[in-house]
Amino acid sequence: MPEIDTGRWAIIVHGGAKDIPPQLEARHRQGCLMAVEAGVRILTEGGSAIQAAQAAVRVLEDDPVFNAGHGSVKNADGDIECDAAIMDGSDLSVGAVAAVRRIRNPIDAAVALLSDKTVLLVAEGAERFARARGVALCEPKDLQAVPQACDAGCDTVGCVVIDGYGDVAAATSTGGLDGARPGRVGDSPLPGCGLSAENGVGGVSLSGEGEAIIRTGMAHCLMRALEFNTPGDAAKAAFERLARVGAEAGAIVIDAEGRIDWMHNSRDFAVGYARHDMAARAFTRREQDPGETA
Ligand code: GLY
Numbered sequence: 113m114p115e116i117d118t119g120r121w122a123i124i125v126h127g128g129a130k131d132i133p134p135q136l137e138a139r140h141r142q143g144c145l146m147a148v149e150a151g152v153r154i155l156t157e158g159g160s161a162i163q164a165a166q167a168a169v170r171v172l173e174d175d176p177v178f179n180a181g182h183g184s185v186k187n188a189d190g191d192i193e194c195d196a197a198i199m200d201g202s203d204l205s206v207g208a209v210a211a212v213r214r215i216r217n218p219i220d221a222a223v224a225l226l227s228d229k230t231v232l233l234v235a236e237g238a239e240r241f242a243r244a245r246g247v248a249l250c251e252p253k254d255l256q257a258v259p260q261a262c263d264a265g266c267d268t269v270g271c272v273v274i275d276g277y278g279d280v281a282a283a284t285s286t287g288g289l290d291g292a293r294p295g296r297v298g299d300s301p302l303p304g305c306g307l308s309a310e311n312g313v314g315g316v317s318l319s320g321e322g323e324a325i326i327r328t329g330m331a332h333c334l335m336r337a338l339e340f341n342t343p344g345d346a347a348k349a350a351f352e353r354l355a356r357v358g359a360e361a362g363a364i365v366i367d368a369e370g371r372i373d374w375m376h377n378s379r380d381f382a383v384g385y386a387r388h389d390m391a392a393r394a395f396t397r398r399e400q401d402p403g404e405t406a
Pocket of ligand 1: 267268286287288289297298299300318319320321322323
C-alpha cells in the first residue's frame with residue numbers, strides 16, 4: 113500500500129469566465145468557497161483527487177448562480193443540455209457526457225464512466241448509462257432555476273486537485289452557451305480541450321468560448337508547457353495560442369508540486385482554492401489575488 117500523506121494536497125475550483133454583475137460577486141465567491149470546502153473535507157480524510165473533484169463540482173452544479181447542472185442556460189430551443197467530464201491523471205482515464213437533459217449532477221455520470229472503456233457518451237445513451245449505474249436522474253425542468261440566477265452567456269465550472277498520493281484529477285461541467293444551436297457541444301467534455309490531468313505534470317480546467325478552446329487544443333497546449341514551466345507561465349503560453357483565434361477564456365492550474373495559479377482574459381473569473389498549508393480563499397478577478405503565498 114502506498115503511504116498516505118493527507119498533509120499535502122491542493123485544490124482549485126472556478127465558476128466560469130464571464131462578466132459577473134457586482135450584486136452577484138459575493139455569491140460567486142461564496143459558491144466557490146463552498147465547493148473548495150467540500151473537496152478539502154475529502155482530502156483531509158485521505159480521499160482521492162477524483163472524489164474531491166467530484167464533490168466540489170457537485171456543489172457548483174447545485175448552485176444556480178453557476179452555469180452547470182441546476183441553473184444551466186438554455187439553448188435556442190429553450191432546452192437545457194449539459195456537458196461534464198473528469199480525467200484521472202494516474203491512468204489518463206476520462207469519463208465524459210454531453211448534451212444530457214435528465215441527469216441531476218452530470219459530473220456523477222462522468223465519474224461513473226471513468227472505469228469504462230468508453231470515454232464520451234451523449235444524450236439518451238448517456239442517460240441510459242447513468243440510469244444503469246444508479247446515477248440520479250431528473251426531469252429536464254428540474255435543471256431550470258427559477259428565476260434563472262445566472263446571467264446570459266455565463267460559462268462552465270471546473271476543478272483541479274492533487275491529493276496526498278500525488279494523484280491529479282481535473283473536472284468540468286457546463287450548461288454550454290446561452291442560445292446555442294441544439295446539440296452543440298463545446299470544449300468542456302473533451303480531454304485536451306476543456307480539461308487535462310496527468311500525474312507528474314499537473315492538471316488544468318478551462319472555461320470560455322468552447323469552439324476557440326477546441327480549435328487551439330488549449331488544455332493540451334497548457335499541459336505540455338507545464339512540463340517545463342510554472343503554472344502561471346504555462347497558462348500564459350496557452351493564452352498566447354488562444355489569441356491566434358481571439359476568444360475569452362479562464363484557466364485554473366495545479367502542477368505536480370502542488371503549485372497553484374489561474375488566469376483569464378474575460379472581465380471576471382470566480383475562483384476559490386486551498387492547499388494543505390493555505391486557508392481557502394476566493395476571488396472574482398486574478399488582479400485581486402496576491403498569490404498563493406499570501
Ligand atoms: N466552455 C463551455 C462551452 O463552450 O460549452
